[in-house]
Amino acid sequence: MNKVVALTGDQAAAEAMRQIEPDVVAAYPITPQTEIVMNFAQYVADGRVQTEMIPVESEHSAMSACVGAAASGARTMTATSANGLALMWEIVYIAASTRLPIVMPVVNRALSGPINIHCDHSDTMGARDSGWLQVYCENNQEVYENVIMAVKIAEHKDILLPVMVCQDGFITSHAVEGVKPYEDKRVKDFVGEYRIQHSLLDVDRPVTYGPLDLQDYYFEHKRQQAEAVKNSLKVIPHIFAEFKKHFGVEYDFIETYKMDDADIAIIALSSTAGTAKVVVDELRAEGKKAGLLRPRFFRPFPKEMLVQALKGLKAVAIMDRSESFSGRGGPLFAEMRSALLDEADRPLTVNYIYGLGGRDIDTKQIKSVYTDLEKIAAENKVKHLINYLGVRGEK
Amino acid sequence: MKKKGWKEIPIGGLIDKGGTAAEYKTGDWRTFRPVRDEKKCIHCLLCWMYCPDSSILVKDKKMTGFDYEHCKGCGICASICPVKCIKMDKE
Incomplete structure (x- = not known):
């Protein structure tokens, strides 16, 4: 071992x-x-x-x-x-x-x-x-x-x-x-061992890089x-x-956490997903059908797998730790929305831009997102499409 | 030269062999064309040495003319010629 x-x-x-x-x-x-x-x-x-x-x-x-x-x-x-x-x-x-x-x-x-x-x-x-x-x-x-x-x-x-x-x-x-x-x-x-097919230093078989x-x-x-x-x-x-x-370790393009029967889920990259798992466990203990979806790869963008993982869900929050200034949410949100657009049966989606400049993201904030999702699922309506989570001066 | 599709060319812009510059005709970049007065030429081959594009044609140690398919008309040959036998004519 x-x-x-x-x-x-x-x-x-x-x-x-x-x-x-x-x-x-x-x-x-x-x-x-x-x-x-x-x-x-x-x-x-x-x-x-x-x-x-x-x-x-x-x-x-x-x-x-x-x-x-x-x-x-x-x-x-x-x-x-x-x-x-x-x-x-x-x-x-x-x-x-x-x-x-x-x-x-x-x-x-x-x-x-x-x-x-x-x-x-x-x-x-x-x-x-x-x-x-x-x-x-x-x-x-x-x-x-x-x-x-x-x-x-x-x-x-x-x-x-x-x-x-x-x-x-x-x-x-x-x-x-x-x-x-x-x-x-x-x-x-x-x-x-790595062997390149065309080495720039192979003088017997000269090649040009970057013409x-x-x-x-x-x-x-x-x-x-x-x-x-x-x-x-x-x-x-x-x-x-x-x-x-x-x-002996299994990897895939995405990680799903308690998604099989989930009604609501968060999609987040990197360490925030770890924090969200704690919240999912808490919500599951309360009998709430919450899940988490984490894309490991953003390029290539594993569209089919992501869409498949969201089948049957009612509402999904896509978390972006960067701002693209498009006025249409962060980059993960834009690509997820685009991926879901072809699906007849797709969950409602909402964007949360969070944690910019290292602003802490804690379980309380993530729980508030799941609470929002419960409301969105119940009302079948998204009131605020783009949200800034943890910034002062909102609402 | 028929241009190839994306599946037929090496990836990454690589040119996978040497000497391919000859296939790429650059003569139409030229504004001024070098013209030699054969009678004045002393075949010193300074033009051949200085030409940045191998466009001076030489046979048996004699300057025989210009490769107009590749000469870009920079005028270095005319400038370096010690007997001023090369002039640059507008295309």
């Missing part, structure tokens, strides 16, 4: 990176960087990994160095958070469109301004259209396991897309939890990207199955 060790979410990601031992890690060493890179740099300094660590002068350079390393055929990782991801922006798109399987743990924190360093999802939700796959982790064990799994997903020959492994800033990244890491060898066996791609072919390359993300819905389940076979 594996030993349970006390790790923060940052340490869990760094531990996975140590075991994966990528060829190259290029990362910015100063804030907004997190302890993921600090811990990994220690492993490099201590000689525990043979990884080429490149401390760069900005996050823009970090992702640029990752692009170069990945194009050469190196298994490449970096990590970032908040404004660091924002500074990477240009190259984030280039990494995805060049189809480079870079894995990047991201600690979800608010984008300034005003200046804030605490948890929300505005950083990665802003990057949702960049062509990266995105996994959102509820707890430290998931961070650890998803970082390992992300390597296999990114490098799969039928996917070849970069992957962000997201965890909630401070709530997960700095909270110590019991994590069960696997033995180094088992992790190394699982991720295996000019104008009106004649750019569109075709975007179409390929769209297909790759869509197709990853079919490929990733094979990696889930492999993970289960190797480590």
Whole structure:
């Protein structure tokens, strides 16, 4: 049996990176960087990994160095958070469109301004259209396991897309939890060796990465990207199955909690889902048919599974820890509503934007959402479509 | 050249072999065309050395003309020519 060790979410990601031992890690060493890179740099300094660590002068350079390393055929990782991801922006798109399987743990924190360093999802939700796959982790064990799994997903020959492994800033990244890491060898066996098909450094078979791609072919390359993300819905389940076979742990695109006979449910990403489970248990004890649905993956967007999980429900609250300023709710809400639109028999939906800039989300607030849902279900009517939960000055 | 569909091309914009620039005709970018006075040319091949696009045609160590399918008309050859035998004519 594996030993349970006390790790923060940052340490869990760094531990996975140590075991994966990528060829190259290029990362910015100063804030907004997190302890993921600090811990990994220690492993490099201590000689525990043979990884080429490149401390760069900005996050823009970090992702640029990752692009170069990945194009050469190196298994490449970096990590970032908040404004660091924002500074990477240009190259984030280039990494995805060049189809480079870079894995990047991201600690979800608010984008300034005003200046804030605490948890929300505005950083990665802003990057949702960049062509990266995105996994959102509820707890430290998931961070650890998803970082390992992300390597296999990114490098799969039928996917070849970069992957962000997201965890909630401070709530997960700095909270110590019991994590069960696997033995180094088992992790190394699982991720295996990575061999690129066309290495930029192969002088005997020269190739060009990143050429000019104008009106004649750019569109075709975007179409390929769209297909790759869509197709990853079919490929990733094979990696889930492999993970289960190797480590005995079952994963899926979504997690359902007491959804089978539920009338009302909350849909939430990451650590908020953990808090909501406590509330679901309390409501179930009162005989109320409450459930929770947590998308683990936002890209690819597991539409069919999400819609299927909501069959027969009366009312659903979709929780967004970021604001899209569309006036039509947060990003998860918009995509869920769109997914449900084709269904004749669909639940009423309502949006709650919450927890921006690290504003605490507690069981009392989540309970109030379920109370609202009971009312919506009973009246078969949504009075307030877009709600701001936990902000002062409402109502 | 017939353009290919998205299923027929390498992913990520990769060009999976070398030397493909020759297939991409860029001569129509040109505003000024280099024209050589053959009688004045001393075949020093400075134009060949300086041309940024391999558009100076050379055979048996003699300058023989321009590759107008790729020459973009930058005028470096005319500028570098020591005997001023290349002039730039408006297309």
